[in-house]
Amino acid sequence: MTLNVISVVAADSAQAALNFAGVTFSPGSTVQANVPLSAQAKSYAGQGGNPVPASAVAVLATPANFDPSKSWPFLIICSTSDFKRQNRDDLVQFYRRVGLAEGWVLLAADGSQRPRNDTAAWRTAMTLAAIDALHRSFAGSEKWPMACAGFSGGAKGAGSIAPVLARSGCRITGLYLTGVNQDYLSPGYVRAQPGADFLMTPIYISAGHDDRIARVEQQYDVAGSIKRTGFTRLKIGTFHGGHEVNDAQTSIALRWFRSLQK
Secondary structure, X not given: OHHHHHHHHHXXXXXXXXEEOOEEEOOOOEEEEEEEOOHXXXXXXXXXXXXXXXXXXXXXXXXXXXXXXXXXXXXXXXXXXXXXXXXXHHHHHHHHHHHHHOOOEEEEEEEOOOOOOOOHHHHHHHHHHHHHHHHHHOOOHHHOOEEEEEEOHHHHHHHHHHHHHHHOOOXXXXXXXXXXXXXOHHHHHHHHOOOHHHHHOOEEEEEEOOOOOOOHHHHHHHHHHHHHHOOOOEEEEEEOOOOOOOHHHHHHHHHHHHHHHO
């Protein structure tokens, strides 16, 4: 009887121990790993005269019940380059608590060194490296539904990066844009040419009534521009607040994306 109990405990421990890019972690934790850049990622990283690093720094946050043998929606985080913010900063500060509560896996990536020019291409390179690492770590994860989230300049970054990810074969099932005052998605779509199906991507714009940096009227203008490009699934949610990420809006957006993934 004692041996049986020990065997069950050992099996449970083995199941609980997971591996992301060579780093062991347990469900419900946030793990950081250095991940290599593919040739494609390196081509993006070097744009604008940036020295190309050998690796990126990827951060993965998983729910307490995370089981990689099942399908999970995962959220790619894009931050503004202002104030030298990195994608992993926004993951922890703006999205982690709500995202995990809603049953999402969260992923962000930054350079192992600061770039000379912190461009959308640089952010795309690091994100591609993290996604490649996720796919190598968890069999079948290339089929998991993916959404991109960005606040302020990060919303512009998400608009630029998401079409590239779709062109690279990622299953993009949502874009969550907060505090966005300029449409970067439409030109991103034209540049990357991910295909007409990408126009069906659900887009949720979250606007604070008191936002002085991205006024509500500007965010409605962004929505209008996106619609004119041909995107058909678009919602705007407003909240009482300023230039910030609103937790309730995040929940609404993530639940909407999941409802359409079924």
